[in-house]
Amino acid sequence: MKTIYFEGKISKIAVIKVLSAFSKKAYHSSLSPIRYKKVEDPKLPAENWVRVKNIETGICGSDMTFYRCAQGPSTAFLPIPCSSITYLGHETVGEIVEVGSAVKKFKIGDRVCMNKYMACCELKGFKEDEWCDMCKQGNYADCENYGEESRVKFPIGAGMGDSYIAPEGQLLSVEGLSDDDAVLIEPFAVSLHAVLKHIPKKKDKVLVIGAGMIGLNCIQFAKLLQPDCEIYVMENNPNKHEFAKKLGADYILKGEPYEAVAKATNAKMYGKGKNRMILGGFDVIYDCVGKKTLFNDTLRWLKAQGTLVKVGYQMTKTKFDETPIWWQGLKIIGADSHGMEDFEGKKISTFEIVKDMMLKKKLITDGFITHRFKLDDYKKAFKLLIENPKDTIKVVLDCRE
Ligand SMILES: [Zn+2]
Ligand SMILES: [Zn+2]
Numbered sequence: 576m577k578t579i580y581f582e583g584k585i586s587k588i589a590v591i592k593v594l595s596a597f598s599k600k601a602y603h604s605s606l607s608p609i610r611y612k613k614v615e616d617p618k619l620p621a622e623n624w625v626r627v628k629n630i631e632t633g634i635c636g637s638d639m640t641f642y643r644c645a646q647g648p649s650t651a652f653l654p655i656p657c658s659s660i661t662y663l664g665h666e667t668v669g670e671i672v673e674v675g676s677a678v679k680k681f682k683i684g685d686r687v688c689m690n691k692y693m694a695c696c697e698l699k700g701f702k703e704d705e706w707c708d709m710c711k712q713g714n715y716a717d718c719e720n721y722g723e724e725s726r727v728k729f730p731i732g733a734g735m736g737d738s739y740i741a742p743e744g745q746l747l748s749v750e751g752l753s754d755d756d757a758v759l760i761e762p763f764a765v766s767l768h769a770v771l772k773h774i775p776k777k778k779d780k781v782l783v784i785g786a787g788m789i790g791l792n793c794i795q796f797a798k799l800l801q802p803d804c805e806i807y808v809m810e811n812n813p814n815k816h817e818f819a820k821k822l823g824a825d826y827i828l829k830g831e832p833y834e835a836v837a838k839a840t841n842a843k844m845y846g847k848g849k850n851r852m853i854l855g856g857f858d859v860i861y862d863c864v865g866k867k868t869l870f871n872d873t874l875r876w877l878k879a880q881g882t883l884v885k886v887g888y889q890m891t892k893t894k895f896d897e898t899p900i901w902w903q904g905l906k907i908i909g910a911d912s913h914g915m916e917d918f919e920g921k922k923i924s925t926f927e928i929v930k931d932m933m934l935k936k937k938l939i940t941d942g943f944i945t946h947r948f949k950l951d952d953y954k955k956a957f958k959l960l961i962e963n964p965k966d967t968i969k970v971v972l973d974c975r976e
Pocket of ligand 2: 695706707708709710711715717718719720721
């Protein structure tokens with residue numbers, strides 16, 4: 576099995592943090608904790624596991640966080656023990672090439688994507704009666720055993736490699752979808768999960784910050800689930816404006832941001848320079864960038880009782896003025912990855928909703944994949960994402976030989 580993984584050694588991470596301050600070349604050097612190795616094919620560890628040969632895999636912002644060793648020293652993640660090795664690539668489509676004798680859902684030749692990929696109870700090898708409440712509900716990304724030791728002790732691989740092994744419960748069939756649609760299910764699900772945390776109401780004025788992969792689909796899903804709302808998008812790269820409009824954005828927010836927000840929402844702006852405040856503002860903001868310096872402003876661009884859905888993130892500490900939160904009665908909702916949703920009167924996984932919408936051709940999927948590289952050229956793909964991120968929406972690795 577050829578596989579790309581992150582080796583969580585503090586010494587290696589520290590070296591890259593120091594060197595990358597001088598040159599971005601450090602990320603791609605042999606000193607990096609990112610390894611690409613050929614290891615012996617692992618045997619299926621239990622009868623309900625399968626082996627998947629990867630077809631193609633998208634590169635996610637979280638893969639970039641590992642590649643750039645971008646995690647700060649004081650985030651809430653740091654105290655949590657985690658595996659010394661993290662296999663990269665979870666936006667993936669592949670074909671099943673081996674099944675254990677107890678596998679019920681799949682047969683050899685079925686095409687699948689990876690649904691769960693976080694360190695949850697199932698992937699750690701916990702028996703079903705030991706699963707935490709979150710995993711029992713299908714909210715694997717909120718697993719309460721995230722910091723507990725995994726009982727699975729062998730290389731399993733993931734999307735960035737030629738193959739991986741997985742319990743069948745980790746996978747979802749993508750029959751009926753093209754490879755390029757299937758590989759987009761995961762990032763689409765991230766946006767849908769964020770929008771389902773708070774669907775705009777009729778006549779709401781909505782701001783989407785960032786027209787990258789996640790922001791573009793927040794526009795698409797918000798408009799699909801609430802056609803009678805007005806969506807503004809804040810995005811510096813003019814090349815992305817047309818696509819944002821095609822997906823449902825009504826207006827591009829242009830010019831000095833406070834003035835633009837006040838004008839768009841017919842709100843009152845007070846103050847000067849760095850300390851300005853808007854009364855009135857957007858009903859809903861989806862922050863799909865998570866820029867540290869913007870959080871303080873975002874709170875001031877919301878109308879009283881408005882809602883901020885925070886799906887973009889930083890892996891470092893930030894400082895902000897909390898006044899608008901309590902004074903204006905704001906709601907701040909965090910959204911990470913996907914899980915189980917209450918949707919149209921039933922409980923259904925985010926992945927299944929996206930897959931169903933794709934099968935019914937309710938979603939625009941063309942135009943998201945902007946670049947492709949062979950798996951062996953993964954460094955070129957990461958280099959592009961580090962040096963020219965604005966030119967990309969989704970970069971995909973072709974994992975076939
Ligand atoms: Zn992702
Ligand atoms: Zn759990």
